[in-house]
Amino acid sequence: MTMTVRPRLLGVALAVAAGGTAAGLAGCGDSAPPKAPVTVAAPTIHDGVQVFDVRGTTKLTFAPSELDAAPGRITVNFHVDQQSPPHDFIVPSIAGAKTPVVSAGASTSVSFRAPSAGSYQFVCSIHTNMQGILKVR
Numbered sequence: 041m042t043m044t045v046r047p048r049l050l051g052v053a054l055a056v057a058a059g060g061t062a063a064g065l066a067g068c069g070d071s072a073p074p075k076a077p078v079t080v081a082a083p084t085i086h087d088g089v090q091v092f093d094v095r096g097t098t099k100l101t102f103a104p105s106e107l108d109a110a111p112g113r114i115t116v117n118f119h120v121d122q123q124s125p126p127h128d129f130i131v132p133s134i135a136g137a138k139t140p141v142v143s144a145g146a147s148t149s150v151s152f153r154a155p156s157a158g159s160y161q162f163v164c165s166i167h168t169n170m171q172g173i174l175k176v177r
């Protein structure tokens with residue numbers, strides 16, 4: 041009898057230990073690249089144009105990093121934070137959705153037409169891990 045009880049107890053103990061280890065590793069052992077928390081923005085509408093204010097940050101992120109839009113005209117007002125490296129804002133799959141490189145403390149804007157529904161990645165051409173998503177619904 042004790043021969044069957046002991047392995048069970050041992051098994052439970054190992055399961056708990058393994059679970060604890062897995063949970064402990066989940067935070068830093070994930071295979072996905074490190075990402076800033078996703079911040080989602082809805083546009084303000086000016087004369088039928090969807091306007092988003094997007095910042096390039098000192099941490100090499102876009103803020104917000106997700107833009108929720110409908111098909112149609114979009115303007116992105118792009119500002120680069122003080123003390124930040126220069127950034128640009130580019131949606132590679134949408135023609136004309138590209139700003140010049142902007143220095144710390146400066147701003148620019150770009151207007152383009154959001155195509156049909158879908159998810160369109162935007163990037164900074166200087167910092168390859170600096171990405172966001174334009175969601176067109």
Ligand SMILES: [Cu+2]
Nearest residue numbers: 127164166167
């Ligand atoms: Cu950048």
